Amino acid sequence: MKELIEKALYYIKGVWMKRRFIIIIAWIICPIGWLYVMQMPDQYKASARVYVDTDSLLKPLLRGLTVETFKDQQLNLMVKTLLSRPNVEKIARMADLDILTNSSEEFDKLVDSLSKEIKIGTTKREKIFTISYQQPNPESAKSVVQSVLTIFVEDTLGETRTDTDNAQRFLNQQIKDFEKRMTADDAALTEFKRQYADLLPGKGNSYYDMLKAEETQLENTQLQLKEAQTRLFSARIQLEDEESLPVPQVQSQAVYNPSIITQYDSRLNQLNQMLDEMNLRYTDKHPDIIELKRQIADLVQKQRQERAELASINYQQSRPAEASESPFVQSLRLNVSQLENEIASLKVRVENYQDKVAKLQEKVHLVPKVEADLAALTRGYDITKGQYNQLLERRESAIMSQKAGQSTEGVEFKVIEPPRVANDPAGPNRIILLSVVTLLGLGLGIFVAFAISQIKPIITGPKELAAMIKIPVLGAISHSNIEKMIQVKRRHNIAFALVIIALLCIYGGLLVTQTSNHPFVQQLKTLVAAT
Structure with a gap:
């Protein structure tokens, strides 16, 4: 030390x-x-303070109905880009500082100095911005601050309106594109359904439900056929027993029996059930009800014709024995004839159901691919339709936002302190x-x-x-x-x-x-x- x-x-x-x-x-x-x-030289400082209000009175009322056309982030971005070179050049011309320069190099130096010397300050919570600039000439300093304030207000409002217009133009273009896509998807889906109508599910029924229903109908018809054959066998035995006995001769007549079973009975029952269900939901003028009634009328006419033919056949078969057979034997013979007709009708129905089941079983390997293609087409169509509906909703929100912005200007500028220069120099x-x-x-x-x-x-x-x-x-x-x-x-x-x-x-x-x-x-x- x-x-x-x-x-x-x-x-x-x-x-x-x-x-x-x-x-x-x-x-x-x-x-x-x-x-x-x-x-x-003395430096005179010009300054101005402005408050930016982005919360309009309609904002809480239109929340959820309109889009936010002006956000705080956008305001901060506008503040950061306010001193870009095009804006600073505009400020220099508005403040008549460009007339003090004699060449482009001097003007570039002036723009560079303005970019460095113009100060923009802001508070953290309140949206209050302070614009300041120092220069030996107090009037020029005040003019520069006024120019910055003017460009800040005009560019911010203009940017908001420009964003809204651009958004609407973009939405309109996208809506047109999605309309074309929906038309194409709809045509493809319609053509696919027309091509694979027999494999596509109906109203709540898939291919496997249709195959199961046809197989069930086939089993029921086969069971009815066996039951009819059993009754025919018993009726024939009883008829043979009665024919071996002597009976008085009586006059018999061919009688039209509405209880004769035809191949159209089950189809008529199904159509009548469908008609009853649709009557609960629609009126008689509904197109589906009119079509069902037309089909039922056609089937009823065909049923009557078949019953008349069967009754005629039964009458011709029973005439030769009328003179020598009793009424009971005639009724047995008529029952046997009806059972034979019923068996013939059931055989036709069995063959029809067998053909349907066979055709459906032949296409079983196509079902997964068809269902996958249908699901893909339907999913694509639903996605396109959903996006199309969202675009429509957003366009309406944009239109409402633009109208609300035109009435409230979306953002309001309140000049707290207009541009002014202090009498004493600041530096x-x-x-x-x-x-x-x-x-x-x-x-x-x-x-x-x-x-x-x-x-x-x-x-x-x-x-x-x-x-x-x-x-x-x-x-x-x-x-x-x-x-x-x-x-x-x-x-x-x-x-x-x-x-x-x-x-x-x-x-x-x-x-x-x-x-x-x-x-x-x-x-x-x-x-x-x-x-």
Whole structure:
């Protein structure tokens, strides 16, 4: 620690011995710097404050019905892009600063300086923006701030309207495209259903349900056929037993029996059931009900014709035996004939169902592919239709948003403080600049004195001499005229102090001239005068 102190004292002594360089450097730098600072032009600051209200009165009422056409993120983006080069060029022309330039290079320099010097500040919570700009000409500074404010308002509102128009144009184009896609998908789906109508599911019935229903009908018809054959066998045995007995002759007549079973009975029952179900949901003028009634009428006519033919056949078969057979035998014979007709009809139905089941079974390998293709077509159509409906809803929301925006402008700008320029200049801060120049001059002088003392070291005592020559110093002899040397050093010290004091006095005088014009000093003077 002692060595460090001695080392520091040695450096201080060296600087003190070369103190004349401090005076020389300070008196060279400080006056030049002070002159430059005092000649710097005054800078007048123009500023304006604006509040952006993005929450309109209709916003809570239209929530869910309209789209957000203006968001805080979009506002922040507009603020960041406000000082883009096209906007700054427009600001320069609006403020008539371009007439001060004589070439494109000067205009480019002007635009670059404006981009750096225009300041836009904002608060974190409230949407309050501050626009400021400094220039020697107060009117030009105010004009620049007014131009920035105008472009900020116009571009923001114009961007909102442009976004809405672009969104509507995009939605209209997409809707047209989706309409074409829906038409194509609808045509493809209709053609597919027409081509594979027999394999596609009906109203709630799939292919396998249709196959199961046909197989069930086949099993039921086969069971009815077996039952009819069993009854026919029993009826024939009974008829043979009765024919072996003598019976009185009676006159028999062919009678039309509506209970004769035909091949149209089951189909008529199904159609009548379907007609009953549809009558519960629709009126008699519904196209499906009219078609069902027409089919039922056709089947009823065919049923009557078949029953008439069967009754005629039964009558012809029973006429030869009328004279010698009893009515009971005739009824047995008629029953046998009816059973034979029923069996023939059931055989036809069995063959019909067998053909249907065989045809359906032949196409069983096509069913998975057809169902997959149908599901793909239906899914694609449903997706296209869903997106089409969403586009329609969004277009309506965009139209409503545009109408709401036209009535409320979507966003409102409230100028809290219009562009204004303070009477007192905002800069430069000459007090700080003068202080920096003074400290720089003195500091640089001290540094030069220190550097010279190290380049040309000075011996101030025996210790420094011993450290330099690295030989022990046995003793020291004082100057013969020590008193005169002391007086010379005293005069040098006084001269150094006077020069430094003079420098500081000039610095102080400059500070007084600047502080006298400071707003705080003016207010203090006014307060003192009032008291």
